[in-house]
Amino acid sequence: MTRKEQKEERRNAILMTALNLFVERGYYDTKIADIAAAVPMSTGLLFHYFESKEELLLELVKMGLQGPGAIGDVPGVPPDVYLTGFLKQIFAFAKEQPWVFNMFVFMGQVRRAGMPEEARRLAQSVDAVTPTVKLIKKGQKDGVFHKGDADTMARCFWASVQGIMEQMSADKNMKTPDPEWIVSILK
């Protein structure tokens, strides 16, 4: 069984390496040879672990799909406090668990452009907007959030978060912003 575990670990090493490179340089600028060299292993060997570059990408997207994507209403916690806490945690991951942070950034990138169509479709199958809309409406009823179309506000909020995380990811010496600033988009 050590053999199988070994293989799993190697697969994982490849995935993590690829995730890093994809986030750093983008999918197309990352060559299979680059990933292999970074793992490190020979280019050919990588195909022993993954069918193709696209399968590798899809595998990453599937991992991302399972992540902590669950935004939800937690009874008793005010919506603004909840969202602030959520962001605080993600930002903390930037240092402690870079892969979680990278995955978050990565998923956002995949949803937009510049990746094979199938990956995009898959990534778009998670929906953070609907639950956020509910949360925003609740916040509006409670008076903690301002008036406005909750759907637009939700998209705007996440787009903003995505933009900021991409910035943090690209610009390593940017300090972590205060989650309150971002949540105040809704206040």
Place this chain on the structure above:
Amino acid sequence: MTRKEQKEERRNAILMTALNLFVERGYYDTKIADIAAAVPMSTGLLFHYFESKEELLLELVKMGLQGPGAIGDVPGVPPDVYLTGFLKQIFAFAKEQPWVFNMFVFMGQVRRAGMPEEARRLAQSVDAVTPTVKLIKKGQKDGVFHKGDADTMARCFWASVQGIMEQMSADKNMKTPDPEWIVSILK
């Protein structure tokens, strides 16, 4: 002279077509053949107008460099009002002058990853952060903006704007957000 003007116009048509496609699908997913077909013209002819795909990209970046990138302190106008106005204008462009809007989104994309190195360097040579930092400091002194590291706030603000514009660009049925929401990141 009509000959030369004709050529200029054709060149411009190619640039605008490419800009659209680059923003929509990304640089690498946009094939020279796609651009040519969309103009429309034959693939070969495109090389009569541009040396290479990269030259075409660089040309677009150069255009973007000249755009309305000038963020500045306008005496008498409070910083928050100024930034709100700026955003209002950009959002208005989304409908009236889609190319201005696309260009804005495009420049942001180029600055990050997934494009040839030289394009990135060129795009990064514009600096919206420094003038914004000044504006933010002024706003802090006047008490219209909250406390905090002005540099981080500026990066955060623009990253947020970039994220929202990319979202609007990808998701055509998203309504235009209220510029006030975004500026409130700083309040």
Place this chain on the structure above:
DNA sequence: GATTTCGTTGAATTAAAATTCAATAAAGTG
């Protein structure tokens, strides 16, 4: 109207990168 120059096309070429493959080493199994 002859001649040169420019615009145009689509097929041929080239270049880059993904993918396959034959060969070998290492590890597991009896």
Place this chain on the structure above:
DNA sequence: CACTTTATTGAATTTTAATTCAACGAAATC
């Protein structure tokens, strides 16, 4: 220890898309 299976490499092949090119029609020039 023989034997089978898996890991590994680097070179050969294939694929894809950029780029070049030879040929031709149209516009400008003389």
